[in-house]
Amino acid sequence: MNDHYDVLIIGGGPGGAMAGKAVAEAGLSCCIIEKRPAIGTPVRCAEGVGQEIYDFIDLDPKWVSAKIQGAELVAPNGQVIQLSSEMAGNEVGYVLDRKMFDRELIWRAANAGCEVYVKTRAVDAIVENGVVKGAKVEYAGKIRNITAKIVIAADGVESKFARWCGIDTVVPMAELETCVQYLMTDIDIQPGVNVFYMGNEVAPEGYVWIFAKGERTANVGIGISGKKCRDGNRPKDYLDRFIQEKFPDGKIIELIVGGVSACRPLTSTVSAGLMIVGDAARVSDPLTGGGIINAMYTGRLAGEVAAECIKEGDVSAAALKKYDVLWRESAMGKGLERNYQIKEIFIRLSDDKMNSILGSVQKIDLEKIGTKEIVKELIKYNPWLLKEISSLKKILG
Amino acid sequence: MLSIRREICGYCGACVSVCPEGALELVDAYLTVDADRCRDCGICARVCPLGALEVADERSL
Numbered sequence: 001m002n003d004h005y006d007v008l009i010i011g012g013g014p015g016g017a018m019a020g021k022a023v024a025e026a027g028l029s030c031c032i033i034e035k036r037p038a039i040g041t042p043v044r045c046a047e048g049v050g051q052e053i054y055d056f057i058d059l060d061p062k063w064v065s066a067k068i069q070g071a072e073l074v075a076p077n078g079q080v081i082q083l084s085s086e087m088a089g090n091e092v093g094y095v096l097d098r099k100m101f102d103r104e105l106i107w108r109a110a111n112a113g114c115e116v117y118v119k120t121r122a123v124d125a126i127v128e129n130g131v132v133k134g135a136k137v138e139y140a141g142k143i144r145n146i147t148a149k150i151v152i153a154a155d156g157v158e159s160k161f162a163r164w165c166g167i168d169t170v171v172p173m174a175e176l177e178t179c180v181q182y183l184m185t186d187i188d189i190q191p192g193v194n195v196f197y198m199g200n201e202v203a204p205e206g207y208v209w210i211f212a213k214g215e216r217t218a219n220v221g222i223g224i225s226g227k228k229c230r231d232g233n234r235p236k237d238y239l240d241r242f243i244q245e246k247f248p249d250g251k252i253i254e255l256i257v258g259g260v261s262a263c264r265p266l267t268s269t270v271s272a273g274l275m276i277v278g279d280a281a282r283v284s285d286p287l288t289g290g291g292i293i294n295a296m297y298t299g300r301l302a303g304e305v306a307a308e309c310i311k312e313g314d315v316s317a318a319a320l321k322k323y324d325v326l327w328r329e330s331a332m333g334k335g336l337e338r339n340y341q342i343k344e345i346f347i348r349l350s351d352d353k354m355n356s357i358l359g360s361v362q363k364i365d366l367e368k369i370g371t372k373e374i375v376k377e378l379i380k381y382n383p384w385l386l387k388e389i390s391s392l393k394k395i396l397g
Numbered sequence: 398m399l400s401i402r403r404e405i406c407g408y409c410g411a412c413v414s415v416c417p418e419g420a421l422e423l424v425d426a427y428l429t430v431d432a433d434r435c436r437d438c439g440i441c442a443r444v445c446p447l448g449a450l451e452v453a454d455e456r457s458l
Contacts, residue, residue, distance in 0.1 A: 035423070035424075035425075036426065042408075044409055044410075119425075121424070121425075156410065157410055157411070157414045158410025158411075158413035158414050158422075158423060159414070160413070160419065160422060163419050169414075170414070170415065170416070170417050171414045171415050172415070173415050173440050173443060173444055176411060176414060176415050176444050178411050178444045178445070178446045179409075179411075179446060180446045180447065226411075226415065226440075226443060226444035227443075229443055229444055229445070229446070230443065231448060234445070234446055234447065234448050235446040235447075236446060236447050236448070255407065256407075256409075257407035257409035257411070257446045257447055258407075258409040258410070258411060258446075259409060259410060259411025259412075259414050259415070259444065259446075261414065
């Protein structure tokens with residue numbers, strides 16, 4: 001490990017890996033540090049991605065547990081809404097094997113020339129006159145000062161690095177989805193179909209998911225709002241009750257826990273010498289909780305902008321702001337704001353109104369229209385939505 | 398006073414992300430608490446998906 005790099009990346013998840021690859025491909029020196037002893041484990045993810053994944057990488061069958069061709073929404077009243085491949089596109093997406101996938105992303109960064117150190121963690125930021133200059137790093141039992149022209153914080157939902165740089169990264173309790181997932185086997189599922197259960201009884205301000213990983217294997221998990229979480233009604237309690245009812249004979253072979261931010265992204269994802277990507281930037285989707293693609297997108301973009309700024313000799317906040325502006329103006333950035341507002345509406349819905357909305361989903365041709373049009377269609381069948389919820393007007397523009 | 402039941406903790410970081418004081422941290426797959434920073438507000442205990450955290454006196458919820 002050197003004492004100085006052009007770019008130091010804190011965190012070896014998809015965001016950090018994509019950033020490292022982009023920086024290395026630009027011919028600059030970079031280093032990824034990962035506090036865990038192995039990349040991609042433990043997994044803290046439901047592992048689902050849409051077909052946008054091809055914007056970043058050609059999938060190898062080795063990293064794909066299942067190809068998903070349809071989805072089902074289960075309303076609080078038990079009504080099943082089927083979203084077939086015809087309704088939602090030919091390929092709804094994939095359930096990955098994150099252990100393999102994350103390693104592949106890191107290998108690609110390493111092959112491009114980025115150094116990688118596992119079991120190495122940042123313990124503080126090095127900041128001089130308001131400019132981030134590097135990190136104090138614990139490596140092989142010793143604390144070392146590693147300086148860098150730019151540090152990219154890719155340290156996940158529990159991000160501390162940006163906090164050490166003076167940025168408020170706290171997730172409000174009500175906007176943290178607290179999650180538990182079992183990898184279950186020997187259960188009756190529909191291979192190739194992901195199922196979502198909704199309702200205040202099953203998952204208050206969240207949902208239960210069954211993401212198929214094989215013929216009789218699936219990620220079965222739940223996320224609920226932090227404010228709904230309490231003794232006897234924690235995510236694990238809800239999930240255990242669900243499992244008892246749906247898969248009483250299933251076998252749990254892995255337990256995964258985690259938090260997913262469902263808040264707006266950080267007000268700013270850059271400061272002088274610092275860029276923040278992925279879950280650390282709070283860019284996981286506030287409606288679905290999906291974060292892999294957004295982490296890859298922001299990671300790659302941050303790496304590209306970092307390389308550009310270093311080559312131009314300007315790592316000021318104003319120069320790095322390009323990254324912040326670009327992702328906010330992207331389809332992803334606009335989608336985050338729209339989905340935040342939709343989430344705010346959905347968490348206030350009673351089960352009766354959720355039944356009404358979900359019931360009307362089947363009447364909509366999801367293939368031909370975008371999200372805004374879907375919302376308009378939903379209002380057509382549920383006019384009370386617009387009447388009761390003024391914020392929908394903002395979404396529709 | 399915050400106590401961590403390590404036999405239950407899944408080291409997921411949910412508590413770390415909501416701590417307003419930055420008192421919690423995952424270190425070598427162990428959750429640690431900086432007692433000087435912790436204000437015993439109990440927010441971390443509320444969001445824990447497994448119920449691994451307990452605060453004897455939750456003051457500011």
